[in-house]
Amino acid sequence: MSTSTSTTRTPRRLVVVQAGVGQPSSTRLLAERLATATGDALLERGEESVVEYVDLRLHVHELANAMLTGFASGALAEAVEAVRGADALIAATPVYQASYSGLFKSFVDILDADALRGTPVLLAATAGTARHSLVLEHAMRPLFAHLKAVTVPTAVFAASEDWGSGGLDHGLAARVDVAAGELADLVSGAGSARRAPARLDGELADPVPFEQLLAG
Numbered sequence: 001m002s003t004s005t006s007t008t009r010t011p012r013r014l015v016v017v018q019a020g021v022g023q024p025s026s027t028r029l030l031a032e033r034l035a036t037a038t039g040d041a042l043l044e045r046g047e048e049s050v051v052e053y054v055d056l057r058l059h060v061h062e063l064a065n066a067m068l069t070g071f072a073s074g075a076l077a078e079a080v081e082a083v084r085g086a087d088a089l090i091a092a093t094p095v096y097q098a099s100y101s102g103l104f105k106s107f108v109d110i111l112d113a114d115a116l117r118g119t120p121v122l123l124a125a126t127a128g129t130a131r132h133s134l135v136l137e138h139a140m141r142p143l144f145a146h147l148k149a150v151t152v153p154t155a156v157f158a159a160s161e162d163w164g165s166g167g168l169d170h171g172l173a174a175r176v177d178v179a180a181g182e183l184a185d186l187v188s189g190a191g192s193a194r195r196a197p198a199r200l201d202g203e204l205a206d207p208v209p210f211e212q213l214l215a216g
Contacts, residue, residue, distance in 0.1 A: 037180035
């Protein structure tokens with residue numbers, strides 16, 4: 001687990017869990033971009049942040065032991081505690097066999113049932129083709145709903161073609177910014193403070209009482 005810090009008044013703790021195994025890893029790269037964008041969005045909302053990375057490839061053997069013994073130890077235990085104490089989580093996985101990776105699921109499996117209760121979470125995934133993009137909705141979002149986390153509306157998927165000339169193309173960069181802003185809103189409370197849009201004249205008028213309908 002690596003840590004980056006900034007001078008802060010009351011720093012928000014942003015934890016990034018990523019299951020990329022390659023070197024370099026597009027999953028790690030996407031997670032870094034999301035963390036940077038979220039930090040920038042928090043600054044715009046008057047919040048500063050501390051970012052901690054949990055690279056699951058570094059905990060493969062500890063995860064296997066935890067699955068056998070029923071508890072985490074060493075650096076893996078520290079990673080679990082980081083997730084439990086996070087103000088917000090970015091969860092990024094490569095797609096294997098049309099779902100999140102086994103490494104990613106193994107880490108989720110050792111978390112306590114309430115470890116992520118109420119925690120704002122930004123979901124992200126990478127794959128070689130955009131055909132796998134729905135993994136975020138049919139696999140990732142239900143998983144974190146089961147964990148009682150609060151997932152932001154925009155999940156971010158990156159296929160190979162989204163990395164133009166070693167960087168994000170315009171479409172992916174826009175999705176990163178939108179999702180990061182949504183996560184920052186949840187962390188800072190700005191989302192709940194937003195007013196609902198004004199109702200247009202005649203739109204969604206109050207329903208006629210049932211007794212009045214019966215009376216003709």
